[in-house]
Amino acid sequence: MTQTEPVAGPLRRRPTQARGWRRVHQILDAAAGLIAEMGYDNVTTNAIAERAETSIGSLYQFFPDKASILHALNARYLEHLERVTDEVLALDRSGEALADLIDDVVDALATFHHAHPGFQAVFYGGHGSPELGEAARHASEAIVERLSALYGTRRPSLPAERRAVVATTSMELMKAMLAMGALRDEPWRQRAAQEAKTVLLRYLEPEIG
Amino acid sequence: MTQTEPVAGPLRRRPTQARGWRRVHQILDAAAGLIAEMGYDNVTTNAIAERAETSIGSLYQFFPDKASILHALNARYLEHLERVTDEVLALDRSGEALADLIDDVVDALATFHHAHPGFQAVFYGGHGSPELGEAARHASEAIVERLSALYGTRRPSLPAERRAVVATTSMELMKAMLAMGALRDEPWRQRAAQEAKTVLLRYLEPEIG
Amino acid sequence: MTQTEPVAGPLRRRPTQARGWRRVHQILDAAAGLIAEMGYDNVTTNAIAERAETSIGSLYQFFPDKASILHALNARYLEHLERVTDEVLALDRSGEALADLIDDVVDALATFHHAHPGFQAVFYGGHGSPELGEAARHASEAIVERLSALYGTRRPSLPAERRAVVATTSMELMKAMLAMGALRDEPWRQRAAQEAKTVLLRYLEPEIG
Amino acid sequence: MTQTEPVAGPLRRRPTQARGWRRVHQILDAAAGLIAEMGYDNVTTNAIAERAETSIGSLYQFFPDKASILHALNARYLEHLERVTDEVLALDRSGEALADLIDDVVDALATFHHAHPGFQAVFYGGHGSPELGEAARHASEAIVERLSALYGTRRPSLPAERRAVVATTSMELMKAMLAMGALRDEPWRQRAAQEAKTVLLRYLEPEIG
DNA sequence: AATGAATGAGAATTCATTCAT
DNA sequence: AATGAATGAATTCTCATTCAT
Secondary structure, eight states: OOOSSOOOSOOSSOOOSHHHHHHHHHHHHHHHHHHHHHOGGGOOHHHHHHHTTSOHHHHHHHOSSHHHHHHHHHHHHHHHHHHHHHHHTOSOOTTSOHHHHHHHHHHHHHHHHHHOHHHHHHHTGGGSOHHHHHHHHHHHHHHHHHHHHHHHHHOTTSOHHHHHHHHHHHHHHHHHHHHHHHTSOHHHHHHHHHHHHHHHHHHHHHHHO | OOOSSOOOTTOSSOOOSHHHHHHHHHHHHHHHHHHHHHOGGGOOHHHHHHHTTSOHHHHHHHOSSHHHHHHHHHHHHHHHHHHHHHHHTOSOOTTSOHHHHHHHHHHHHHHHHHHOHHHHHHHTGGGSOHHHHHHHHHHHHHHHHHHHHHHHHHOTTSOHHHHHHHHHHHHHHHHHHHHHHHTSOHHHHHHHHHHHHHHHHHHHHHHHO | OOOSSOOOTTOSSOOOSHHHHHHHHHHHHHHHHHHHHHOGGGOOHHHHHHHTTSOHHHHHHHOSSHHHHHHHHHHHHHHHHHHHHHHHTOSOOTTSOHHHHHHHHHHHHHHHHHHOHHHHHHHTGGGSOHHHHHHHHHHHHHHHHHHHHHHHHHOTTSOHHHHHHHHHHHHHHHHHHHHHHHTSOHHHHHHHHHHHHHHHHHHHHHHHO | OOOSSOOOTTOSSOOOSHHHHHHHHHHHHHHHHHHHHHOGGGOOHHHHHHHTTSOHHHHHHHOSSHHHHHHHHHHHHHHHHHHHHHHHTOSOOTTSOHHHHHHHHHHHHHHHHHHOHHHHHHHTGGGSOHHHHHHHHHHHHHHHHHHHHHHHHHOTTSOHHHHHHHHHHHHHHHHHHHHHHHTSOHHHHHHHHHHHHHHHHHHHHHHHO
């Protein structure tokens, strides 16, 4: 999880040394964990610093305020997510069966989702505070765009507007099914992934099958 | 919205006079509005009292703490929701086309959903603070039970376990599609409701069609 | 010093009970003392609350922020100062010798000045932080206006522009002479008052003598 | 403004190389500007280092703490001020008209005053924090001593005690009149200088005329 | 010598909750 | 019962100062 660079967010100061980047990622990791555990609003900046094993002063040397931590975290997630989807959709899969495509995408996203509990708090925060809402919207839009492009390639005849609706719907369905697993216990995680594939296949077959 | 009685939650003192119940509902209405606007965590009890046009002291005469307001609000929503679904599923519709059934259920829920912005904040709070999570789980379970019963009636041959999965999935899909409308602008609300019907029909047809 | 009402400043909540007004004045008294001792910037709101024998929460129930305490304090001083000068200049003294008039004004102001060490910190804060500057300007202007009116009555032939310069100069001289006493030890206080009279008489004689 | 040596203050380490002295003066220049802009208390040592285009670490290599920067700045001002007054009072002007003498002194001081906004913040800080107070007292005493000597030369018959009072008063009047100009807009600067001469002449004529 | 990351005590402000009136 | 003033722990963020590199 601790990487070695990209964190878009508006850092107060871009670290120049490797040590700085490590700190930033430690802070984001700590924030991710805490947000997943207690929700963004209930996380204190001091708690983040403590879990990141740094001082509150250091935290504020990199992040101008609490919200910026959220934004940076989100940016890091999106960047990571992009890499994951890129991998899955790397080669031309236009000839492949829809079911196989869905299988791979769902598996990849489920893995990512499960590996990043913090992502969920951000991703599903749309109904919380305005800050969270913005972050969630940002993330959603990024995913929809990806899907829209994919669908366009697979079924060029689909009108742009319809494509937007289908992409948005797919994203929301994915999101819902992943949440279904995440909020329940282990066996449900399996079921959720399986059912996600079923749902998406039945929904998408008539559209881009 | 301001009713005259049932509010399950752990009230500190069950009002004995009509005036008391009115107060309680005023407070819940105020809480609902504020939570929808700024998220549960960002709402202050003082703000709730103010909007409810009562005093903070009076508020604490009925509710032992902030969380209890959330619970009472949730209880009121579930109770209301139950009435709504009861209406839709009142008579025996086992002979009816699945599409028609879905149409009615989605319409009913969409209406309820749209009429109660506060409900959304509670319903989708699963990834926020533990308090919100509990409330959301509670609400979800109530709905799943309803659906499960319905599906059992419609397709008795569906194994219990499968039925649970399908009911839970349906609920999450509904939830997702409603959110898809709620977080975007008006035209999307329409599209979301329409698409919700499509998604559910395609998903449920093979199961209970 | 603890009065029973007027405090113009933008209170967050105008006290409705006598107890409330007492609190506000306690807070202002505490602030005045501390500001005199350590300067506005070095005074903490917690220290003010402590010296006022109230809680920090109560302080913030009346004052929206630290700056508002300064403004309220300044307003109270000006109001008080106005009462003092009103007394001295109550009746028509146009026929009186300039020396006598100056004697009375200087004595009155010296007494006020000495009784309110907090006033000095505000009054002389023009070169400190912007907040203090504003307060000081405010106070100065109020005094200049008073003097200008007085001079106009005494010597109507003095051109308005010249009158403004003379009034402003008088105020600055007063201010300087009072400060000369305040910043040194007791015997200097006496000397300063005496010298203030000398300075003002020599300066004003040719103008409005 | 950036000179090449004397800075009395308690430097942590007297620079040995020219580069060191340059650093010290850069820091003092930066401090002067910032103090003039926002008041001593609101200036951060980091901000000083930044404006001085050096590092916070280097700053602390020369100055043991924040207060020492103030003291060194003050010392530099006094040293500079001494040079200025020396120039004006260089030759024996005992035969000259008082008005001419005052003209020259006021002009010289007004020029200095205007050229060093940082000096004002220090000079008028008597009512702020203890630190500032000490600096201001220091500066005032230096000026009073100068004036006292001058008056003694011009009117040897003036008793020592009276001379002290007159010198102190003169200094405070100067200070006040300069402030009167500094805190207002340009036209007032002119008027203030002019009026300063009037005030001093009328006050001093009977004493040392 | 120079740098700037790191530290953490301390400051302003909020807010759930209590309790005297 | 109702009111709203009072409380103070907790929170976000700053800044003087140190010290490893």
